[in-house]
Amino acid sequence: MTRILFVVSECAPLIKTGGLADVAGALPGALAAYGDEVRVLLPGYRAVMAKLGKTKVLETFDDLFGGPARLRGGRVAGLDLLVIDAPHLYDRDGGIYVDATERDWPDNPERFAALSHVAAQVAKAGVGGWAPDIVHGHDWQAGLTPEYMHATGTDVPFVFTVHNIAFHGNAPAARMDSLRLNRARFDADHFEFWGQISALKSALTGAARITTVSQTYAEELLTPEFGMGMDGVLRHRQADLVGIVNGIDLDVWNPATDPNIKPYKGVAGKALNKRALQKTFGLGQVEGPLCVLVSRLTEQKGIDLLLEALPTLLDRGGQLALLGSGDPRLEVALHEAASTHANIAVKIGYDEALSHQMMAGGDAILVPSRFEPCGLTQLYGLRYGTLPLVALTGGLADTVINASPAALARNAATGLQFFPVTTPALSNAFARLCSLYAQPKVWKTMQANAMKQPVGWEVSAAAYHDIYLSLSEARP
Numbered sequence: 001m002t003r004i005l006f007v008v009s010e011c012a013p014l015i016k017t018g019g020l021a022d023v024a025g026a027l028p029g030a031l032a033a034y035g036d037e038v039r040v041l042l043p044g045y046r047a048v049m050a051k052l053g054k055t056k057v058l059e060t061f062d063d064l065f066g067g068p069a070r071l072r073g074g075r076v077a078g079l080d081l082l083v084i085d086a087p088h089l090y091d092r093d094g095g096i097y098v099d100a101t102e103r104d105w106p107d108n109p110e111r112f113a114a115l116s117h118v119a120a121q122v123a124k125a126g127v128g129g130w131a132p133d134i135v136h137g138h139d140w141q142a143g144l145t146p147e148y149m150h151a152t153g154t155d156v157p158f159v160f161t162v163h164n165i166a167f168h169g170n171a172p173a174a175r176m177d178s179l180r181l182n183r184a185r186f187d188a189d190h191f192e193f194w195g196q197i198s199a200l201k202s203a204l205t206g207a208a209r210i211t212t213v214s215q216t217y218a219e220e221l222l223t224p225e226f227g228m229g230m231d232g233v234l235r236h237r238q239a240d241l242v243g244i245v246n247g248i249d250l251d252v253w254n255p256a257t258d259p260n261i262k263p264y265k266g267v268a269g270k271a272l273n274k275r276a277l278q279k280t281f282g283l284g285q286v287e288g289p290l291c292v293l294v295s296r297l298t299e300q301k302g303i304d305l306l307l308e309a310l311p312t313l314l315d316r317g318g319q320l321a322l323l324g325s326g327d328p329r330l331e332v333a334l335h336e337a338a339s340t341h342a343n344i345a346v347k348i349g350y351d352e353a354l355s356h357q358m359m360a361g362g363d364a365i366l367v368p369s370r371f372e373p374c375g376l377t378q379l380y381g382l383r384y385g386t387l388p389l390v391a392l393t394g395g396l397a398d399t400v401i402n403a404s405p406a407a408l409a410r411n412a413a414t415g416l417q418f419f420p421v422t423t424p425a426l427s428n429a430f431a432r433l434c435s436l437y438a439q440p441k442v443w444k445t446m447q448a449n450a451m452k453q454p455v456g457w458e459v460s461a462a463a464y465h466d467i468y469l470s471l472s473e474a475r476p
């Protein structure tokens, strides 16, 4: 049995802003099937503390980056949690990364340095009689862990997963003391990045293995176009970099048992859900496909391209129902589009139940991302018989079988892909989508293919398990 400490800034169902939380919440259960034992180390945000229930104080800190803190052990939804109860860092109004005005919390470097610092402590001394064989950090918030492990002479192997290279977790060099970092290691081989402290670079240089969430993204990361300045570092670490595609939690995302929808086993059951969804969004019934989109609203997600390409869908009798929040400019543009067209409906906000209803009621799920390390909503779509229309990039390239003439002839297609990621290509994809939708036999075959495609964690959890095993066996 291998013991693994996950170090992560969000974890479903306790706290979620995006796909990172889904992975952190589902992978531990999938790894248990291989005999691995995961504990998830998580900041004690207000929302997390409220959901914790009974806990045990396992460790106390007199001064964790500016105040006292306690490490609490607890169990929620089948997850073994280690929660950092540090009110001065995590107990506040607003988001977990940003304040009420959408600005990063000014002390984010210290807030997540604390997470990494506690991880290093747990790796060194164990906690409550449990010590990890492997520390597995996710994204920049866990990035300084190797630095703190080095400082305490801890040689537990560190695995790092890149969920999104766009976020570097940079801080000015002047914060070195406040972050309790070793000045002697402020160089290109460790955590220095263009004169700044970079938590992400610390992880990429300090990890024994680097994984990312799809094979195509692992290749893309090595290029200047997708590497976001870290491609050089990653090319240097190429031998230790591997892509492992995300899965989804097949219990949470199961159309046959989903409590948020009218459950169904075959695609015929989608009709009731479609009507309910149209009602929820104030949409009428039309000839064309009902396209849905659930996303954080950022540059990455290609929402601007979608708005430009939409006329092609609408002219062919299609509809759009969109749920998301984020960039205020995109929110305004979406509201404007919805107010001028009866077949566009938009809900700004975060709504877990509605996201399930959209998967059940939609005909197609849109993911027009400029880059997408893996993407999860296309996987939900496949499982719910809601055909993904996606950009040909990252994990979207690896998980959808494009309705090319060859794939259609072999009855293998599960969705549509477009490339390059531009407005004309997306318009063209909308035209193809509407033409396929107008051929019920072809469409139904694609839906059946989609629903059969394996999208669970089994294969990918085995790949993580193998990495943990090889690293723990290599230790003296």
Ligand SMILES: Nc1ncnc2c1ncn2[C@@H]1O[C@H](COP(=O)(O)OP(=O)(O)O[C@H]2O[C@H](CO)[C@@H](O)[C@H](O)[C@H]2O)[C@@H](O)[C@H]1O
Residues within 6 Å of the ligand: 017, 018, 019, 020, 022, 023, 163, 164, 213, 246, 294, 295, 296, 323, 324, 325, 349, 350, 351, 352, 355, 372, 373, 374, 375, 376, 377, 395
């Ligand atoms: N308004 C809303 N209401 C309800 N639910 C909402 C929502 N907005 C988003 N969600 C949910 O949040 C999750 C988003 O996950 P994604 O993987 O699609 O993208 P994200 O960019 O957050 O994740 C990053 O990390 C993941 C995990 O590795 C990678 O798959 C991905 O490519 C990478 O960008 C999905 O579960 C989605 O349903």
